[in-house]
Amino acid sequence: MSDSNTPEQVDVTLEQLSPELRQVIAFDDVPEAMYNMVASIHEVSEESVREAWNSLPASAQNILDNFEQFHALISVSQSFAGINVMEEFPTLNLPEGMSDDDKEQYRAQLLDQVLFNCIKDMVKQIKKARRDPLLKKDFKDVFAK
Numbered sequence: 001m002s003d004s005n006t007p008e009q010v011d012v013t014l015e016q017l018s019p020e021l022r023q024v025i026a027f028d029d030v031p032e033a034m035y036n037m038v039a040s041i042h043e044v045s046e047e048s049v050r051e052a053w054n055s056l057p058a059s060a061q062n063i064l065d066n067f068e069q070f071h072a073l074i075s076v077s078q079s080f081a082g083i084n085v086m087e088e089f090p091t092l093n094l095p096e097g098m099s100d101d102d103k104e105q106y107r108a109q110l111l112d113q114v115l116f117n118c119i120k121d122m123v124k125q126i127k128k129a130r131r132d133p134l135l136k137k138d139f140k141d142v143f144a145k
Helices: 019-027 032-044 046-055 067-091 100-128 133-142
Strands: none
Touching: 019 032, 019 067, 019 133, 032 046, 032 067, 046 067, 046 100, 067 100, 067 133, 100 133
């Protein structure tokens, strides 16, 4: 039985996603059960990812064809990282007196930090790829037709 105040979740299909996001999903063999999460993260992270992209030197931006490829790579990375956080959260040793609200707030902060770190890591990797032909090839292979 569902709560009538809860909006119905609409399942996202590959056809509804950008071509770049579809390519990363196919390349990384993302399970269909994650499509909604990937789409949600892709939508809400655009501003932060755009800031990271704009901060990159042109030589790093040139590793990929465009911002959309960078954004798609980060969205899928963030989705997998988010799932790992959610799976590991119940195993954390939190203080006994922590209220449910405090636990939720802590989990949200932890998740935010992990998602931010995914962006930071991708920025580092793309900068490194300028001098690492194998890493550059790895980036290019994701979007090879």
